[in-house]
Amino acid sequence: MNKELLHNKLIEWYEQNHRILPWRETDDPYKIWISEIILQQTRVAQGMEYYHRLITRFPDIQSLAQAHEDEVLLYWQGLGYYSRARNLHKAAQLMKNHAIFHQEMRLLGDKARGEEIFAALKSMPGVGDYTAGAIASFAFNLPYPALDGNVYRVLSRLYDCEIAFDTTQGKKHFRQLAEELLDKERPRLFNSAIMELGALHCVPTAPDCSTCPLNTWCKALTNNTVELLPVRKPRPKVRDRYLEYTIYIARDKTTLIHQRKENDIWKHLWEFVCAERTGEEAIRRKVKGEKILELTHVLSHQKLHARFVIKNVSELPEIPDTVVVSLSDLDNYAFSRLTLKAIEKLLIPHRLFLPPKQ
Numbered sequence: 001m002n003k004e005l006l007h008n009k010l011i012e013w014y015e016q017n018h019r020i021l022p023w024r025e026t027d028d029p030y031k032i033w034i035s036e037i038i039l040q041q042t043r044v045a046q047g048m049e050y051y052h053r054l055i056t057r058f059p060d061i062q063s064l065a066q067a068h069e070d071e072v073l074l075y076w077q078g079l080g081y082y083s084r085a086r087n088l089h090k091a092a093q094l095m096k097n098h099a100i101f102h103q104e105m106r107l108l109g110d111k112a113r114g115e116e117i118f119a120a121l122k123s124m125p126g127v128g129d130y131t132a133g134a135i136a137s138f139a140f141n142l143p144y145p146a147l148d149g150n151v152y153r154v155l156s157r158l159y160d161c162e163i164a165f166d167t168t169q170g171k172k173h174f175r176q177l178a179e180e181l182l183d184k185e186r187p188r189l190f191n192s193a194i195m196e197l198g199a200l201h202c203v204p205t206a207p208d209c210s211t212c213p214l215n216t217w218c219k220a221l222t223n224n225t226v227e228l229l230p231v232r233k234p235r236p237k238v239r240d241r242y243l244e245y246t247i248y249i250a251r252d253k254t255t256l257i258h259q260r261k262e263n264d265i266w267k268h269l270w271e272f273v274c275a276e277r278t279g280e281e282a283i284r285r286k287v288k289g290e291k292i293l294e295l296t297h298v299l300s301h302q303k304l305h306a307r308f309v310i311k312n313v314s315e316l317p318e319i320p321d322t323v324v325v326s327l328s329d330l331d332n333y334a335f336s337r338l339t340l341k342a343i344e345k346l347l348i349p350h351r352l353f354l355p356p357k358q
């Protein structure tokens with residue numbers, strides 16, 4: 001494999017085809033970090049809006065560190081995988097004075113301090129090998145690979161590799177391949193290019209291999225195994241859960257909400273009064289209320305069967321760990337996407353809650 005030629009072809013393709021994305025127009029590690037955390041489980045189109053909102057409200061690491069976690073969650077609302085937002089906030093508090101986030105300090109001998117920078121990035125909550133490699137290469141042009149799902153796909157096809165990339169053995173193997181393939185002189189450009197190739201060209205189904213800049217070297221193309229790759233380990237079984245929400249509405253237009261504290265889904269997000277049922281209970285129970293809404297919500301390993309019931313009451317009941325809020329103040333709290341859907345379908349049409357004008 002003539003690596004130099006491969007690098008040139010890939011980078012030339014990138015320069016002609018890449019999307020203009022705001023986090024690619026900067027070498028500010030803070031902005032790159034924010035974008036990478038957003039994009040971990042979110043598509044670019046949706047992530048873009050959140051990126052702009054977060055950067056506008058928290059333009060630097062200090063402003064993020066000083067914010068209350070509830071506010072960060074509010075800005076993350078609807079994006080899912082909320083541990084990302086909590087880790088972002090925690091990491092900002094830990095790293096707000098670190099040299100890597102200060103422009104004047106970043107300029108001093110970065111290359112020589114590559115390992116130190118990478119180790120500092122890896123120490124941040126929510127930052128693993130991929131994110132540390134992405135920030136190290138995009139912000140500091142350091143020679144670290146950044147293996148996201150798109151890169152795993154390209155590499156598994158380029159080398160016709162059948163090892164499941166999401167196992168410990170697979171991660172180690174692909175990391176070695178990526179380190180060997182990396183353009184050590186132009187890591188920023190190379191990582192951007194291979195990620196973009198996976199996102200736009202070497203797509204999961206029916207990639208156009210005839211126009212691919214890597215087709216000269218692609219073993220899967222030669223061996224006719226493109227559609228069989230990449231290989232991943234079998235997915236764990238999805239667990240069904242049954243959640244019954246009661247939306248109490250008092251005469252004075254107040255309701256009860258509580259914040260999820262336990263180590264479970266949606267930690268630190270707010271929701272209406274919730275009882276978890278077994279599947280049998282949920283099917284058997286006849287629920288009485290003014291308005292009932294049933295929703296199914298799928299998370300990575302859980303399928304949630306939710307039932308929302310509005311109960312109009314003269315006075316709110318006393319329920320431990322709940323707080324009384326006015327319906328008109330609901331937009332000051334961060335809710336899961338499931339609860340937002342219920343607000344949208346049950347409260348807004350009946351003018352029980354009016355969303356603020358954007």
Ligand code: SF4
Binds near residue numbers: 208218
């Ligand atoms: S030749 Fe086809 S399978 Fe191989 S890297 Fe290019 S697009 Fe992917």
